[in-house]
Amino acid sequence: MSLATDFMDIALMIAFVAVALAQLLSMIRVVIGPNTGDRILALDTMVVNAIGLIVLLGISQGTRIYFEAAMIIAMLGFVSSVAYARFILRGDIIE
Amino acid sequence: MTIELIAVVAIGVCLLIGAFFMFVGVIGMLKFNDSMTRLHAPTKVSTMGVGALLLASFIHSYTFGDGSLIQLLVMGFLFVTAPISANFFGKVNLHHGSCEPPPKPIQDETWATLNVPEADREIVVQEDA
Numbered sequence: 001m002s003l004a005t006d007f008m009d010i011a012l013m014i015a016f017v018a019v020a021l022a023q024l025l026s027m028i029r030v031v032i033g034p035n036t037g038d039r040i041l042a043l044d045t046m047v048v049n050a051i052g053l054i055v056l057l058g059i060s061q062g063t064r065i066y067f068e069a070a071m072i073i074a075m076l077g078f079v080s081s082v083a084y085a086r087f088i089l090r091g092d093i094i095e
Numbered sequence: 096m097t098i099e100l101i102a103v104v105a106i107g108v109c110l111l112i113g114a115f116f117m118f119v120g121v122i123g124m125l126k127f128n129d130s131m132t133r134l135h136a137p138t139k140v141s142t143m144g145v146g147a148l149l150l151a152s153f154i155h156s157y158t159f160g161d162g163s164l165i166q167l168l169v170m171g172f173l174f175v176t177a178p179i180s181a182n183f184f185g186k187v188n189l190h191h192g193s194c195e196p197p198p199k200p201i202q203d204e205t206w207a208t209l210n211v212p213e214a215d216r217e218i219v220v221q222e223d224a
Contacts, residue, residue, distance in 0.1 A: 004103040011107035011114075015148070018114035022140075028123055036186040037130055038143060043119040044180055051169070052117055052148050052187075052217040059152045067165040069151070074169055078176040085183035089190055 013066055023049040040084050047077030102158040106151045120144060123151030130193040134184055142182040146170055 026049060029042035058066030059069050083093050116139050130175050153166040171213025 004107070008107040008110070009139050010104050011110040015110045015114035016120045019148075022117045025121045025125055026137075035130055035188070035191055035193045036181050037184055037191060038133060038192060040187060041137060042124065042133060044184070045121060045140055046117075048137070048145055048173070049117065049121070050211050052113070052145050055145075055148045055152050056110075059106075059155050062155075062159060064156065064160070064163045064165070067163060067169065068116045071165060071169050071172070073171050074176075076098075078172075078180060081180050082183055085180070088187050089183075 012056065012060055016053075016060075019049055019052045019056060023053065036088055040081060040088070043084070044077065044081040047073065047081070051077070096209065099158060102154050104153050109147045109151035109154065111169070113144050113151065116140065118146035130188045130191075131185070134181060134188065138177060138181060141173055145173055 025047060026042050026045045030039055030046070033039040033042055051073055054066050054070045054073065058064065058070070088092050120136050120138075121139035123139070124133055127133045133170045149166045149170045153163075156166070173214060189197070
């Protein structure tokens, strides 16, 4: 049992490092992206990575408040990326 | 005891799978060299990566706590909204002309609704009257 718990803790650490590194790498695409579409795509990926980081924090601390925050951030990320894309497409968000 | 052991190992495996897919998707978004191919890679992040992480936290909440169903709700929301936002990003790429334009129709000169022929216009007017 203690071996399995050690494996879970090591996997949690590896997941923290990988998701934080993925967040930093997608920030590079936000900076160097040649078009606006690439920048919107990288921002959407950053929102998804932020949801992953919040879920990992909720696993490591064992509380369930973080999952409601993850739900709210998922909704906000979808609405904001769709609003950004519609602003590029139509020049206006609500017509 | 054994069920708890299996659950802990499953949590670790799901965490590793999710971390792998998130990292690989973002590396693909950095390394591809076209806007439309760049659109392909982060879909793995938002389905397999976050899905496996949320599955791990779902098992964790039922193993060590009293359980919660919010993770399944977040997972369903992400799975439903990821294709819609990907469709919008593809439309943005087409709008900027940063990829090849869609092919022309084979037989007709125009798309269907743009230029209605004279005979069809009369039919439409009759149906409205």
